[in-house]
Amino acid sequence: LVVGVDVGGTKIAAGVVDEQGQVYSRVKQPTYTSSPEVTLQCIAAAVNEAIAAAGIDRVHIGGVGLGIPGKVDPEQGIGVLSVNLGWRDVPVRNWLEDALGLPCAIENDVRAAILGESQYGAGRGVSNLVYLSLGTGIAASILIAGHLWRGAHGLAGEIGHTVFVADGTPCRCGARGCLEALAAGPALALRAQEEIRAGRASLLQRMTANHTDLTAEHIFAAAAQGDDLASQILSEAASHIAYAIYLLAMAYDPQMVVLGGGLAHEGSPLIEAVRSGVVRWMEQALIFREILDEQALCVTSLQRDAGILGAAALIIARHAVAGEAQR
């Protein structure tokens, strides 16, 4: 048994998991970020609470896996840079191993997620996999021949910060027209707010007291009711996401692409539009069709447990990691 911990910017989710992916407990707490130590204390508390909630003796716990947003050094166990958590060079593993008396492993959350998919999820048993996380941010992780590929500088799969539209919408990374600035959750909300402010009629106006509260979920709901503006925003975002899937597949030639993250629910209007966009690429491009067919584009099957299971897979899968930074 292991504990999987999904460390988010607003919430920490933890659970006890076995090798088959059965989840024995689930706890969720707010993430306090006044200092790295406070956040680490929240994490330790969540781990202890998850073990207690499972009613399992601590001696049966083999380790703790943690998925962390941002840049992580898994070898050294250090949280290198996390804007969401306010971390810079935090010795996460040492601190938690001292506090918990259990072996810990950390990884970037999107990289943990692909291990969860390949261990328990839509990509079970698939060793050449691209995982695309769609949420507040957009990022991909990559499994090659069963090994996590992080890149020579830990930046492999940074498709969210790849420029798709020259001189496009400014992105928080400093560039303009990055995929994330065009199609991530906050980008959808921002587009809606701009259009509403410019006087465009939409169901979205009635959905929130103040349209600055708009989220991607409001846009999904409005699109489901046939709202023009919401549908247009989703369709534009979906076409960028479909191109990202096309590019990643052409670059890596994986067996499967799995979509996950907060915006990826099977049947959501965004995901349906993404799927249509990818099918259009399949129709246009023979070589892409040899790489991916419709069955090879999946939405995560792990749902609410995706974060916990991905983190747990860090310990359970013990995936070897191909290639460390060498420059």
Place this chain on the structure above:
Amino acid sequence: LVVGVDVGGTKIAAGVVDEQGQVYSRVKQPTYTSSPEVTLQCIAAAVNEAIAAAGIDRVHIGGVGLGIPGKVDPEQGIGVLSVNLGWRDVPVRNWLEDALGLPCAIENDVRAAILGESQYGAGRGVSNLVYLSLGTGIAASILIAGHLWRGAHGLAGEIGHTVFVADGTPCRCGARGCLEALAAGPALALRAQEEIRAGRASLLQRMTANHTDLTAEHIFAAAAQGDDLASQILSEAASHIAYAIYLLAMAYDPQMVVLGGGLAHEGSPLIEAVRSGVVRWMEQALIFREILDEQALCVTSLQRDAGILGAAALIIARHAVAGEAQR
């Protein structure tokens, strides 16, 4: 000592090479393609001639490596599909091993080239490498943690057949607006012919008796003399190639990108323009800058021996190959 053979659609080059990359002989013969057997006979003759020209006893030859255009099954030693050679499922390795009495290894030519770069060339000792071949076609090959990554279906790095311009110029792969249709050698010549036919003034008109004979080399020469049309064509192609380098680097996060192929000579106006385009991406995008700096974008240093040395590296380097097709 090994023999490296570069099997091209018009010429076969072969040479005897040692572990340090010293080339003891170089022979070149036309490729006859009336039947696969005729082509295999040409290859065998070139190998024997290269051994004779080196004045080396056959017992010192450890094997023969062959770089072949098109789709290759290196495990089975089969030339699966080569449009240039007119091959479909040709048992290259068995035929040549019988004919030559030497162990043979075959690989796609662009994949052989990256092994040559990492063994002898600009990427010597670099284990995370992207190689981009610019010539009659455009394709990339990828080395990850010292292992050749071919993709789950042998299609990793097919950037030449990735659509960059929706509804753009038709490509021989059936799609429209692929990088190869925008920026490979024949695409440059075609653009020039179209503009000249449309009445555009250019030095190119005086360079060939009939402008249907135009090649990329004419365009390089005209651009070097300040010709507007040639410069414009190279600048447009270079901006697409620079975007391809940007995309491959963002996807793979390599330590280095090496440019090779018939169009990649250090100092050529195309390569200079590509370099400027990549530098513009570095200026715009922080994350790209963390992946590549100007020193990490190189032109092959192997020059005329690149094909022979890449093929030789198939035997010498004995690079393990990560991941075979598993679907």
